[in-house]
Amino acid sequence: MDKQLELLQGTLDMLILKAASLGPLHGYGILLRIQQISKDRLEIQQGSLYPALYRLEHQGWITSEWGESENKRKAKYYQLTMAGKRRLLTETENWNRMAEVIAGILGTKPEEV
Amino acid sequence: MRLGSQIRSWMRAVMGRARMESDMDTELRFHMEAYADDLQRQGVAHEEALRRARIEFGGVERAKEKCREARGVSFLETLLQDLRYGMRALAKSPCFTAIAVLTLALGIGANTAIFNVVNATLLQPLPIREGSRLVVIWISNLEHGWSRIGPAGQDYLDWKEQSKSFDDLFMFEHGTGTVTAPGEPEQVAGLRVTTNFGDFFGSKPVVGRTFRLEEGAGRHNYAVLGYGYWQRKFAGDPSVLGRGMTLNGEEYTIIGERKRPVDVRWLRAAPDRRGGGGELRSRAARDAGVSAGGAALRMTRAKVFEFTVCKREGA
Numbered sequence: 397m398d399k400q401l402e403l404l405q406g407t408l409d410m411l412i413l414k415a416a417s418l419g420p421l422h423g424y425g426i427l428l429r430i431q432q433i434s435k436d437r438l439e440i441q442q443g444s445l446y447p448a449l450y451r452l453e454h455q456g457w458i459t460s461e462w463g464e465s466e467n468k469r470k471a472k473y474y475q476l477t478m479a480g481k482r483r484l485l486t487e488t489e490n491w492n493r494m495a496e497v498i499a500g501i502l503g504t505k506p507e508e509v
Numbered sequence: 510m511r512l513g514s515q516i517r518s519w520m521r522a523v524m525g526r527a528r529m530e531s532d533m534d535t536e537l538r539f540h541m542e543a544y545a546d547d548l549q550r551q552g553v554a555h556e557e558a559l560r561r562a563r564i565e566f567g568g569v570e571r572a573k574e575k576c577r578e579a580r581g582v583s584f585l586e587t588l589l590q591d592l593r594y595g596m597r598a599l600a601k602s603p604c605f606t607a608i609a610v611l612t613l614a615l616g617i618g619a620n621t622a623i624f625n626v627v628n629a630t631l632l633q634p635l636p637i638r639e640g641s642r643l644v645v646i647w648i649s650n651l652e653h654g655w656s657r658i659g660p661a662g663q664d665y666l667d668w669k670e671q672s673k674s675f676d677d678l679f680m681f682e683h684g685t686g687t688v689t690a691p692g693e694p695e696q697v698a699g700l701r702v703t704t705n706f707g708d709f710f711g712s713k714p715v716v717g718r719t720f721r722l723e724e725g726a727g728r729h730n731y732a733v734l735g736y737g738y739w740q741r742k743f744a745g746d747p748s749v750l751g752r753g754m755t756l757n758g759e760e761y762t763i764i765g766e767r768k769r770p771v772d773v774r775w776l777r778a779a780p781d782r783r784g785g786g787g788e789l790r791s792r793a794a795r796d797a798g799v800s801a802g803g804a805a806l807r808m809t810r811a812k813v814f815e816f817t818v819c820k821r822e823g824a
Contacts (some may be wrong), residue, residue: 423536442544443567446537447575454580456514465539467546472536475511 400439408440408448410491413476413484416458422471423449449474457483519585529580533573541566598654646678665703681705690755697738715739717750717765739766 410414415421415429427445430438452458457480465471476484541562548558566572577586624641647657648664655670660668665680672678682701687694700706704720719733732754734742743749753762 422539422543424540427540441567443566443569443572443772444542444575446533446540446572447579450576451579454515465543467543469539469542470535471539472532 401437402439407491408444408482409452410427412445412448412452413457413480413487416474417476417481417484420461420463420473420475422473422484423462424471452480456473456480478483519580533576537566537569537572551743617653623743642676644675681706688754688756689758691752692742695742699735714765714767716747717763719765719767728758730759730761731764732756733765733767734763736766 412426412432415426415433418429420431423445426449427440427442430440447461453460453496455476456477458474460472460474460475463471463473545562545567546560548561549555553561559560561571565669590628599609611820645659646668647740648660649656649658659682660680663678665678668675669678683698684701685696685698687696702720704721704722714733715736716739717733720731724731734749739745739749749763750765752763
């Protein structure tokens, strides 16, 4: 396994929104899905997941509901709200633009200046 | 950020704090147990799996604290804690508390009192018809070095007839007089007014009536008593209506009792072109008429616009 990348500040919210947009998940499920999609290349502090979930719920991007897990345990499931879907779109767009700009800057060669 | 969801989560946080805490416990425990299960499936021993799940989760209490913060609960909790701490601190030093409370009480009380006065005298409109349009007119004669003196009765009549700038005019004079009957002789303060005075200060008499316009031309003198005077001198007896009283040696008939203005009697004055105005003219020209103008209006909460009408010689 490659060395894991530390998560950039402020990006966890975006990743949670994306993971929850693929279907209702409990907190642990969200963590697993992010790790699965990223092929374990991101290091996510497990404890930091929940404050982020609570914050997103407080802001109205996601809602929660108690349900039963695969192994018959009581678990809290999160899913995106309509506002959350819109939020995810904007965040994705902003991220792509930011990444493009940064990549452009970092890729500049001396003769291009 | 949506206000609705915030309010809901605050409500949940405040109303069901205990429930929220236990929900949070359940949720975090589920996470660690699910992770431990996964580890066991990979062949880690039960105890070891739980231990590793706890370690990798990080500080549980810290995570919980951050969750509460994320919900905006901690603001309320901190506030409540601060309030409780404040109460304890105050209870601990009663002397300081007493002084602080007293200072606040005096400060608030003084402010309220001042506001009441300012409100009554400056902010509220006059309790009379179109009070903001009421003005006091004085006469100045710079040649003689007279400034702000009351107009003569003749001037008043001329203005009333010829002026186009004013809807109506009335004349008044503030002063004291001596009542020699009934009862013991007594000096009282009062207003001498023209009979249309009641049109300006629309309040109704408590008992009886005010002056009638046509009474201005008659030979009779009429008096309207101030409420306080009526109570003091006649014990509020309504049968004094129609009785006579002697003021400054002249006979007056009492026709009414009023609540306003404050504690003054209203006395009829009759400026007219035949004789009657002579007295008023000579009296009104005295200083009393001048200062009384301002005083009477202040008393009735007037916004006083000062008009100085320059009187030319012979006008």
